Amino acid sequence: MRVKKASLNVVVNFITFILGALPAFFVRKALLDSLGNDYLGLSSLYTSIIGVLSIVELGIGSAIIYSLYKPFAEGDKPRMLGYLQFYRRFYHIVGLIIFGLGLATIPFLRFFIQDEIQLLDAAMYFILFLINTLISYFFSYKLCMLTVAQDGYKISIAMTASKLIIAILHYLLLTIYPDFYLYLLIQIVINAVYFIFMNRYINKKYAWVQQLQDGVLEENEKKSLLKNIKALFFHKIGGVLVLGTDNLIISTTINLTVVGIYNSFMLVIGSIQGLISHAFSGITASVGNLLATGNEEDAYKVHQKLFFLNFWLASFATIFLYNTLSQFVSIWLGADQKLDALSLNIILINFYFFLMRASVERFKESGGIYYQDRYAPVYEALINLAASILLVNWIGLAGVFIGTLISNLAVIFWVKPKMVYTYIFKKKLRAYFLMYFKYLAIGLIPFFLTHIITNDIKEETSIYALVANGAINIILINGLYLLIFWRNKEFTYFKEMALTILRKVMYLSLRKKKTMSGN
Secondary structure, eight states: OHHHHHHHHHHHHHHHHHHHHHHHHHHHHHHHHHTOHHHHHHHHHHHHHHHHHGGGGTTHHHHHHHHHHHHHHHTOHHHHHHHHHHHHHHHHHHHHHHHHHHHHHGGGTHHHHTTSSOHHHHHHHHHHHHHHHHHHHHHOGGGHHHHHTTOHHHHHHHHHHHHHHHHHHHHHHHHHSOOHHHHHHHHHHHHHHHHHHHHHHHHHHTGGGGOGGGOOOOHHHHHHHHHHHHHHHHHHHHHHHHHSSHHHHHHHHSOHHHHHHHHHHHHHHHHHHHHHHHHHHTTHHHHHHHHHHSOHHHHHHHHHHHHHHHHHHHHHHHHHHHHHHHHHHHHHTOGGGOOOHHHHHHHHHHHHHHHTTHHHHHHHHHTTOOSTTTTHHHHHHHHHHHHHHHHHHHHOTHHHHHHHHHHIIIIIHHHHHHHHHHHTSOOOHHHHHHHHHHHHHHHHHHHHHHHHHTTTGGGOOSHHHHHHHHHHHHHHHHHHHHHHHTTOHHHHHHHHHHHHHHHHHHHHHHHHHHHHHHO
16 A cells, blocks of 8 residues: 555656646746746845745744654544644644744845845735745645645645646736736735635545644654654755745845846756655655564665666756756757856756755665754755855856855765664665765766767757757657666666566556447
């Protein structure tokens, strides 16, 4: 059942993420053509500011989900209700605090916008962003029940449906009557409908969740939860200051136009990153279940398989984007929307390092390892901010991303795997880095080959050249990996799994045909 639900979550997460991400490309093009680059930059800037304000959330969502695995498996409703009651109360308070801090931030927006947009309009837009955020904090706490039940795919389906509706309405608005106020109001209304629908569904599926007054938490459970929340606060600070401050630094040191261009590239990179991350997040609950019922050797074998799959996807995506991304953006938005080569290359190196943490992060999150490395994200954030601010003034835009790379290599690159290998697998970190650099060396083979072969074709700005470039990358990278890994035990595992699924599909298809012919 664990494998079946994990597979279902992975497949649905893949499909729904693609369906939800694709319309964003059309909407971004329409927004650029109708309202201009400054509004693209403004939207990204406000998302980053609210991300920084969300530090007060403290990462309680992850702590609650981890705490719910055991009582859910045991069918202990009073304890589950106790955690949900705590979650609701905390999220309501957090939502109001973020809204208040957001209002207090409005007088300082002028430092980021630099007269590129009227300040009164900028303030009103920001208030609408805050309202949208407040809605999510007031109505999202029950959704964790579906995650713990390994039914996260249901959240994905509903969220994708809401994203599609928003995208269609946004596109129609921007092509018929471009107005940023209406653009934001559409998002608020559809998101509110999404949360109302999901809450009603959960109330129907788990009717007992409405009886929060019956919740019971022991004192030791509260202490354990608060301990994890305190540790997660440091992780939250690190994550926000490393990943959420790039737009703030760029807008204050350069301008909103560059923020808009950078975020057009990040829409593509983020979509692929999100696609892979969503696939791996679909197995988080299953890994949590494995850690609760299995042993460290079984867990390590699963990690090896996931790390192999992780490498294949991460290296393929990085090499593919290196060879095609600038060409794609030139065709999609225009040659004037391109980033310089150094900035893009550093962004893609950070992209690869981020994706390669997926397997380790799934085990770390599922194992509830938050307290042991609680200060690491703070050190990472301080190094990132100092290096980014210093380097952006020295070498320009690329300095922001070099700062992120330096902080990653200095801290998170080795700390996260050390926590997992020490506390879950009971193994030395040397085993991780041997596996890591072995795969990295293999990944350099298709990287150099595709770079040489596609060097001329990727300079052409035509759809045909882009399709040919993409096809060469897909065939060459995956063809080389098939040759290299054909007898690899991890590849054999996934190959046999794929063949089993294919046989089942063929069997069911033939059975359906026989049934229909018999009737």
